[in-house]
């Protein structure tokens with residue numbers, strides 16, 4: 001059994017991102033306690049879990065208990081799979097119902113008694129205890145270092161435009177499409193979504209109506225080592241004319257407001273036309289992840305075209321902007 005700790009700011013989107021990766025890699029979510037997911041998965045899931053954007057870490061779940069005393073009793077029976085030195089680290093979630101103040105010391109003593117050495121500053125193995133409704137203990141296998149994502153934020157890129165999603169969100173959008181081979185962003189801007197897709201090994205296709213964006217996205221992709229891409233200057237409402245192929249997955253973040261980024265069009269008309277064109281170039285069964293401000297009903301508009309809504313996640317960006325991230329699927333007909 002594995003555990004995955006998801007991020008707290010878009011928890012439903014984070015959970016569905018995990019679900020999508022488990023569907024690709026064989027596995028399922030077996031339970032949830034606030035931001036802690038219990039997961040059944042085989043080895044084949046790891047390459048997909050390593051793609052996650054909205055997760056803190058995952059690991060091997062070794063025990064679960066209803067009280068501190070029960071956890072400590074059970075811990076004596078576990079063969080702790082520790083390599084080198086270890087440290088016990090507690091995560092007290094907002095719904096924690098137990099007093100875990102002394103737990104690291106007591107659990108550490110039990111593991112120490114099995115012959116393992118403690119190193120509090122640089123442990124080789126991290127034993128993680130999560131406190132929520134219940135208590136859980138396991139071994140961390142993978143940590144998603146925030147520095148990796150932070151280093152790809154808009155202002156760190158050679159071509160900078162302040163219109164980019166956070167890289168963690170871009171990564172999650174890519175994952176929610178369940179893309180395995182390729183991804184198109186038909187309004188790519190500076191290429192934030194394409195960078196995240198390229199870094200997990202997808203072939204990426206991008207379109208923007210502005211030449212400086214096409215050139216800028218190209219620079220950014222190369223800067224992060226993404227080489228397998230095809231970028232085009234063109235209109236996202238006429239994708240059928242730009243490509244003679246159909247796509248497995250599409251993710252995009254259309255412009256929200258100013259006339260400059262809308263290239264002179266009325267916003268709602270542009271959104272409807274883009275949705276229609278995306279529908280036409282998506283393969284049957286293919287998925288679209290897309291953001292719209294809340295005053296455009298993306299669900300109704302997409303369903304009119306034949307899309308099925310798989311997910312819808314609210315985010316307040318600032319005082320004058322809140323949006324939904326949507327995941328749509330084109331029927332298999």
Ligand SMILES: C[S@@+](CC[C@H](N)C(=O)[O-])C[C@H]1O[C@@H](n2cnc3c(N)ncnc32)[C@H](O)[C@@H]1O
Nearest residue numbers: 164187188189190191192208209235236253255
């Ligand atoms: C919000 S930005 C995308 C940001 C991008 N996700 C990133 O990470 O940099 C929207 C982009 O859509 C482009 N755009 C606007 N109308 C378009 C159209 N009809 N066809 C293609 N691109 C368009 C704008 O030039 C802008 O670069």
